Amino acid sequence: MADLTSNFIGIKSPNPFWLASAPPTDKEYNVRRAYEAGWGGVVWKTLGEAGPPVVNVNGPRYGAVWGADRRLLGLNNIELITDRPLEVNLREIKSVKRDYPDRALIVSLMVPCEEQAWKNILAEIEDTGADGIELNFGCPHGMAERGMGSAVGQVPEYIEMVTRWCKQYSRMPCIVKLTPNITDVRMPAQAALAGGADAVSLINTINSITSVNLDIFAPEPTIDGKGAHGGYCGPAVKPIALNMVAEIARDPITANLPISGIGGITTWRDAAEFMVMGAGNVQVCTAAMTYGFKVVEEMISGLSQWMDEKQISDVADIVGRAVPNTSDWQHLNLNYIAKAKIDEDLCIKCGRCYAVCEDTSHQAILMSDDRVFSVNDDECVACNLCVNVCPVEGCISLEQMAAGTTDPRTGTVVSDVKADWTTHPNNPSVTAAE
Amino acid sequence: MPNTVATDGIVSGRLNNATLKDNFSDLHPKLDDHEALVAADRCYFCYDAPCMEACPTSIDIPLFIRQISTGTADASANTIFSQNILGGMCARVCPTETLCEEVCVRETAEGKPVEIGRLQRYATDGLMAKGQQPFVRAASTGKSVAVVGAGPAGLSCAHRLAVLGHDVVIYDARPKGGGLNEFGIAAYKSVDGFAQQELDWLLSIGGITMQYGKILGADITLEQLQVDHDAVFLGMGLGGVNGLDIEGSDKDNVLDAVSFIADLRQASDLIKLPIGKHVVVIGGGMTAIDAGVQAKLLGALDVSIVYRRGKENMSASVFEQELATSKGVRIIYNAQPVRVTGNGAAAGIEFAYTQTVDGKLALTGESFTLQADQIFKAIGQTIEGVPGALKIENRKISVTGTGRTSLDGVWAGGDCALGGDDLTVTAVAEGRDAAIDIHTSLIDGTSSKKEL
Numbered sequence: 001m002a003d004l005t006s007n008f009i010g011i012k013s014p015n016p017f018w019l020a021s022a023p024p025t026d027k028e029y030n031v032r033r034a035y036e037a038g039w040g041g042v043v044w045k046t047l048g049e050a051g052p053p054v055v056n057v058n059g060p061r062y063g064a065v066w067g068a069d070r071r072l073l074g075l076n077n078i079e080l081i082t083d084r085p086l087e088v089n090l091r092e093i094k095s096v097k098r099d100y101p102d103r104a105l106i107v108s109l110m111v112p113c114e115e116q117a118w119k120n121i122l123a124e125i126e127d128t129g130a131d132g133i134e135l136n137f138g139c140p141h142g143m144a145e146r147g148m149g150s151a152v153g154q155v156p157e158y159i160e161m162v163t164r165w166c167k168q169y170s171r172m173p174c175i176v177k178l179t180p181n182i183t184d185v186r187m188p189a190q191a192a193l194a195g196g197a198d199a200v201s202l203i204n205t206i207n208s209i210t211s212v213n214l215d216i217f218a219p220e221p222t223i224d225g226k227g228a229h230g231g232y233c234g235p236a237v238k239p240i241a242l243n244m245v246a247e248i249a250r251d252p253i254t255a256n257l258p259i260s261g262i263g264g265i266t267t268w269r270d271a272a273e274f275m276v277m278g279a280g281n282v283q284v285c286t287a288a289m290t291y292g293f294k295v296v297e298e299m300i301s302g303l304s305q306w307m308d309e310k311q312i313s314d315v316a317d318i319v320g321r322a323v324p325n326t327s328d329w330q331h332l333n334l335n336y337i338a339k340a341k342i343d344e345d346l347c348i349k350c351g352r353c354y355a356v357c358e359d360t361s362h363q364a365i366l367m368s369d370d371r372v373f374s375v376n377d378d379e380c381v382a383c384n385l386c387v388n389v390c391p392v393e394g395c396i397s398l399e400q401m402a403a404g405t406t407d408p409r410t411g412t413v414v415s416d417v418k419a420d421w422t423t424h425p426n427n428p429s430v431t432a433a434e
Numbered sequence: 435m436p437n438t439v440a441t442d443g444i445v446s447g448r449l450n451n452a453t454l455k456d457n458f459s460d461l462h463p464k465l466d467d468h469e470a471l472v473a474a475d476r477c478y479f480c481y482d483a484p485c486m487e488a489c490p491t492s493i494d495i496p497l498f499i500r501q502i503s504t505g506t507a508d509a510s511a512n513t514i515f516s517q518n519i520l521g522g523m524c525a526r527v528c529p530t531e532t533l534c535e536e537v538c539v540r541e542t543a544e545g546k547p548v549e550i551g552r553l554q555r556y557a558t559d560g561l562m563a564k565g566q567q568p569f570v571r572a573a574s575t576g577k578s579v580a581v582v583g584a585g586p587a588g589l590s591c592a593h594r595l596a597v598l599g600h601d602v603v604i605y606d607a608r609p610k611g612g613g614l615n616e617f618g619i620a621a622y623k624s625v626d627g628f629a630q631q632e633l634d635w636l637l638s639i640g641g642i643t644m645q646y647g648k649i650l651g652a653d654i655t656l657e658q659l660q661v662d663h664d665a666v667f668l669g670m671g672l673g674g675v676n677g678l679d680i681e682g683s684d685k686d687n688v689l690d691a692v693s694f695i696a697d698l699r700q701a702s703d704l705i706k707l708p709i710g711k712h713v714v715v716i717g718g719g720m721t722a723i724d725a726g727v728q729a730k731l732l733g734a735l736d737v738s739i740v741y742r743r744g745k746e747n748m749s750a751s752v753f754e755q756e757l758a759t760s761k762g763v764r765i766i767y768n769a770q771p772v773r774v775t776g777n778g779a780a781a782g783i784e785f786a787y788t789q790t791v792d793g794k795l796a797l798t799g800e801s802f803t804l805q806a807d808q809i810f811k812a813i814g815q816t817i818e819g820v821p822g823a824l825k826i827e828n829r830k831i832s833v834t835g836t837g838r839t840s841l842d843g844v845w846a847g848g849d850c851a852l853g854g855d856d857l858t859v860t861a862v863a864e865g866r867d868a869a870i871d872i873h874t875s876l877i878d879g880t881s882s883k884k885e886l
Contacts, residue, residue, distance in 0.1 A: 068475040070468070348539040351481030371484070391478050392543060 002307035004300060004315055006040060008281045009173045009198040009258050011131045013040035013104040016315050017271065017299050020262055020283035021045050021108035021134060021177070024293075026082055028092035032099075037293035038300060041104025043201075043283060046081035046136045047089050049111040049121060054080045054142075060221035063210035065236060072290045074236035076208045078221070078228055080142045081110055086124070094128040106175065110136040110148050113158055115165050122170040132173035135162060137188070138204020140181050140231045150204070153179035156191035163195025175260060178202040178244075180237075185244040186251045193257050200248065201260035201283060203241040205231025234286035238264030242277055249278025249323045266295075268302025275315070276322040330421040337407050337414045338382035338398040340364070340375045346395035347373060353386035353396060361385055378408045439711070439735045444687060444808055446708040448733025454704045457731035461622045461757075462526070462552055470556040473549045474503035478539060485534035485550060490855075490863045491518035495534060499553055511561035512568045514554055519593045519866070520586055522562055522632050523615050524859045525555035526623050529720075531753040533859070562631070567638045572599035574641075577876045580605065580663040582650050585613020586858045587669030587848025589636055590865030591872075596641040598873045603663070605648040606670075613671055614849075615858065617696040620724040622731075624699075651819035660843060665872045668824075668831060668839070668846040669865055672815035678716065682774030691715060691725035691812035698728055710808025713737045714783050716771055717812030718748040723755070725810045726763045737763045738804055742770040742788055742795065772801060780809050817850050827852050837868035845872055 006016040018041035019025050019034050026045040034042055048054060056079055065074035082089055097105045107130045111117040125133060136143075137153030144151040152158045159176060166174045176192035178185060180203040189200050207229050211220045219227030241263020248254045261279025265271050266287040274282050287295050303315075312318055342353070342365075349371040357365040364379035365386060375386075382398050390396045401407060403416035421427050437445045449457070465473060477499040485495045493514050501510035514521035530536075530551040538547035561568065577600045581588045584606035592602040610616060612629040619629075637644070648654045650670055659666045675690045677683070687710070701707045709732040715722050718741035726739040739758060741748055745767050748755060755765060769785040776782060783806045787798040817830060825832040825840035830852040837845040847854075847864030854860040 069472050348543040349480075349484065350478045350539040351483075352478060355481035367481075371482075391539075 002304045002315075003313055004040075004304060004307075006281050006315055008104075008260065009132070009175070011041070011104050011106070011173060012102075013281075014102060015040035015296075015300055016275065016281035016303075017041075017296050018043060018104060018106070018260070018281060018283045019288060020285040021106075021136065022285040022289070023077075023079060024285060024288050027084065027089075028096055031092075031096050031105075034288075034293050035096075035100045035103050038296045039103070039293065041106065041131075041281075043106040043108050043134050044089070044093055044130070046108040046110045046139070047086055047121065047125075048081050049117055050086045053083045053085055056080055056083050057223055059223035063208075063219075063221045063230060065210050065234075072286070073234060074208075074210065074232055075234040075286050075289065076205065076210050076230035076232045078141050078230040081108075081136070081139070086121075090124055090128055093125075093130055097129045097131075104132075105130050106132045106134050108134045108136050108177070110139065110143060112146075112148060113152060113162060118162060118165045119169045122166060122172075126170060126172060130172070132175060132198075133166060133170065134175040134177050134201060135166065136177050136204070137162075138177045138179035138202075140179060140205055140207050141229060150179040150181055153177075153188055153204070154182055156187050159188050159191040160195035163192050163197045167196035173198040175199045175201050177204055177262075179204045180240060180244055180263075181207050185247050186254065189248045189251070189254045189257065193254055197257070199258035199260055199280070200254075201262055202248070203237065203244055203263045205233045206237055206240065208232030233264065234290075235264045235266050235270075238266075238270060242273060245274060245279055246277050246323065246326050249320060250326060266290075268299045268306065271299055272303055272306060272318065273322075275318050276320065277326070278320045278323050280316075280319050332420060333418045334421065334424060335415045335417060335419045337401040339377050339380045339401060340382060340384075340386050340396055341399050342373055342375060342386075342396050343394070344372065344374075346392050348392055348395075349373070350391060352389045352391070356385055356389050380409065439733050442711055442807075444708045444710045447705050448709060449705075451705055454732070458621050458625070458704065458728075460625045461620075462555070464559055465549075465552050465556045470502055470507075470553060473553055474499045476540060477503070477548045480539055484537035484539065485548075488533045488537045489517075490533070490857065490860045491521075491524070491866070492863075493517045493521065493554070495550055498557060499548065499550070502553055502557055507557045507560045508564075508566070510557035514558055515561075515568050517866075518859065518862050519590055519636060520615070520632065520858065520862045521554055522558040523586070523624065523629065524862065525551050525558055526628070527615075527619050528859050529751045529753070529857070532751045562635050565635070565638075567635065569593075569597045569639055571597060571640055574601070575599040575876065577601070577664045578603065578662070579872060579876075580659040580666045582606075582654075582659070582666070582668045583613060583670035583848065583850075584608075584611030584633070584644065584646075585669060585671050585848060585861065586615060587671075587851075587861035587865035587868075588613065588667065589633070590862040591667045591669060591845075591847065591869045592642050592865075593636055593639055594866050594869035595872060596639045598869070600641070600664075600873065600876065602642045603645055604642060605645045605650070605654055605659075607647065607649040607673070609646050611644060611646070613669075617699055618692060618721075618724075619699070620695070620728055621699055622728075649819065651821065656821035656823065656841075656844065660841075664843070664876055666844045667837070667865070667868055667872065668844065668850060669848040669861070670819075671849045673818035674816040675811065676814040676816055678771065678811045678813060680771050680773055682776070682780070685774050685776050686779035687807060688774055688780050688809045688811065691717065691721050691810040692815065694810055695721065695724050695728065698732075704732065707732060709734050710806070711735045712805040713808045713810065714804050714806040715739045715810045715812055717741065717810075717814070718743065718750060719812060719814070720750050720754060721815075722810075722812035723750045723758050725812055727758050727761050729808075729810070730761050730763050734808075736805075738766055739763060740766045740769050740771070740785055740804070742768070744768055744790070769802070770795075770797075774806075774809065775803070780806055782806050783809055815849070820850075836871035837864055838871065843875075 004015040021043040061079045067073045139149030143149035176197040209219045258280045261274030262283040271282045354367045479496045498510040498513040534550045535547035541547035581604045615629040713729040713734040715726040730737045772784045784803045787800045831846040837847040845868040848861035
């Protein structure tokens with residue numbers, strides 16, 4: 001039986017599933033319910049400095065993108081940091097942590113970029129007994145307009161500066177939460193590392209407009225006839241988040257910087273994918289906001305089953321397993337030749353493979369009068385589009401051609417020697433050996 | 435004491451109003467918006483879709499379903515109506531399980547096809563409820579076409595002709611239109627007067643005049659129609675029924691199933707409609723099923739449908755057969771009627787078991803008798819009152835191509851014409867295609883005469 005106990009930058013939790021800083025972690029009532037439901041840890045929704053709290057809109061805060069059967073694929077929000085007084089949050093954090101000493105409790109923070117402001121709040125957080133802090137440099141709406149959130153996360157110098165303050169004035173582990181609304185996520189990660197961060201967490205939400213109301217010509221969610229961009233999250237953002245996690249995990253400078261993976265994690269499988277891509281643990285929000293806290297049970301049992309099947313007993317042993325296999329295009333083997341194969345017994349004859357290959361690709365699928373579909377190896381470049389559009393899993397697959405056989409498309413014999421773009425004669429930057 | 439299912443004889447009111455209402459409610463209620471989206475999403479938008487090939491009217495099914503899934507049900511309805519103006523009725527009565535849904539790739543994949551029929555109803559009901567007619571008449575051609583029969587073939591033909599700018603007069607023998615849609619379909623497939631609503635909606639295109647109570651050969655003649663109009667379309671269906679030529683078939687309460695179905699459809703109050711205690715239906719088609727099921731739903735104690743061949747030969751689909759058995763109707767295969775017994779009125783009916791030997795039906799020598807105080811004959815309909823000048827083939831009007839008969843300027847389609855499969859949807863297709871051919875002939879002035 002796999003042991004899911006997690007130790008992330010010295011913070012222990014019974015499993016690697018934390019709830020991300022967001023509405024589900026805004027107050028004691030929710031957080032207690034989350035712990036009771038089985039969540040290993042919680043990042044308390046972002047606190048601001050003392051004084052009058054921020055105010056939220058009183059209209060809709062969320063917009064959505066749906067798939068089939070109204071399955072929520074993407075969610076965006078225009079909610080700000082906590083709108084409850086600082087002292088109330090601090091009191092509740094202290095109370096919850098006292099009652100759940102085995103669970104991780106991290107406090108998300110966002111105060112203006114002034115040394116004294118950070119110094120003040122850090123002392124108050126330490127008093128609560130919380131396990132660590134997460135610096136919210138990612139929130140893309142509302143707070144950014146006030147010089148906080150993603151406005152900090154988009155300037156590596158600010159990230160480094162604030163992180164340094166936090167490490168200087170606090171003994172607590174410090175996680176820097178990054179915004180994806182930048183061109184190269186490695187820069188802010190390097191800045192966090194330079195500032196002394198113990199870890200980074202990513203991604204925060206992506207600038208987004210989910211839809212436009214075509215009756216009133218305004219973005220959704222609409223408030224009194226107007227809409228604003230929000231932060232996008234949920235299953236739709238997972239591929240973007242995974243890549244950003246991989247970028248940091250692969251960067252030699254940040255390769256050893258722990259990562260807390262965030263972005264559309266909905267099932268145990270998503271979590272496992274983030275972890276093998278370099279995340280030491282994961283944070284979840286939209287899945288909980290879609291289905292409630294109970295989803296963690298499936299994440300726990302699923303990860304556990306998979307680890308058992310792989311005969312891995314410690315979650316730490318899965319972290320980063322896919323990083324060495326994550327490469328750049330130029331290093332992919334150009335001598336790997338594959339062809340699509342259609343399993344006639346599984347084929348239900350919908351013809352989608354034919355339509356897309358004929359209309360949009362390489363005219364490599366043949367259709368007979370009685371709707372039997374087959375691949376013309378003379379034209380097939382193994383692009384995988386037919387596999388992706390086929391509604392039947394396993395019906396179409398790509399099969400590697402054996403070395404020594406001849407590719408009918410090119411007339412060349414398949415080589416078993418790896419060769420990539422860096423040595424390809426068509427590459428203008430390759431200097432021929434004289 | 436009120437009547438019950440156990441009351442002897444042919445009586446009304448065996449079931450109370452609430453039960454009757456429930457029994458005769460919509461067989462497949464309209465999908466609500468969310469159900470439609472979920473159902474539409476299951477469509478794979480197949481290339482050269484098999485469902486479309488299987489539809490006699492060639493409705494672009496993948497397109498109309500995609501239009502539903504993107505929230506444009508009215509555009510979806512237009513896609514349907516452009517091929518099949520009676521798409522609303524066809525959505526209700528088509529044996530989709532042997533047409534579009536049978537060949538749906540998800541039937542192949544999972545044994546659960548996309549619910550094409552119900553999606554079609556969702557789209558068509560929506561537009562019809564708005565009272566919108568999706569077509570605009572072309573400028574008048576000054577031509578006049580006579581259509582005989584206001585059933586699916588005639589209405590489809592008339593509508594298309596009207597759209598193309600011709601003036602149409604529909605002559606129908608009955609006091610109201612719709613044909614089998616109005617008189618010949620199980621009530622639970624077309625509830626709330628849908629056939630008349632659809633007729634009214636269809637006629638809103640304009641340019642179509644209705645002449646009811648006009649029987650071809652009695653009140654009107656083909657010769658006169660040819661004189662009065664530029665072209666004639668015959669779509670009067672099959673007015674007669676095949677006789678049951680056995681001993682005792684002249685006894686009381688040996689009835690035509692089509693009359694029973696028509697009476698039931700026209701009944702204003704089902705509780706007043708009499709039905710036997712022991713009902714036997716002879717036949718294996720949709721009429722037999724419709725009669726048997728409705729007899730049971732009216733409160734008959736026991737209902738048996740007896741068919742002379744095997745289950746696999748029955749022209750009623752497996753779905754319809756299962757519908758019947760699910761309602762408590764017994765289907766007996768491989769038995770043919772021998773004699774009706776009873777003193778004046780039917781009391782029982784004797785059957786002989788059959789088997790197929792070398793492709794031919796033969797008797798096994800065994801027989802049985804069913805108690806029967808009411809016997810419905812559903813052994814096929816036959817054409818009536820065909821003008822003598824028309825060539826007949828296999829007891830139907832001989833046609834070639836798009837419904838051209840042996841007479842110049844006269845077309846035919848639907849159940850009265852050769853070919854087809856006696857389905858509403860086929861009749862619609864034939865009426866539509868004949869209309870297009872009539873239009874071409876009238877505009878080009880070309881002869882419609884074909885070598886037969």
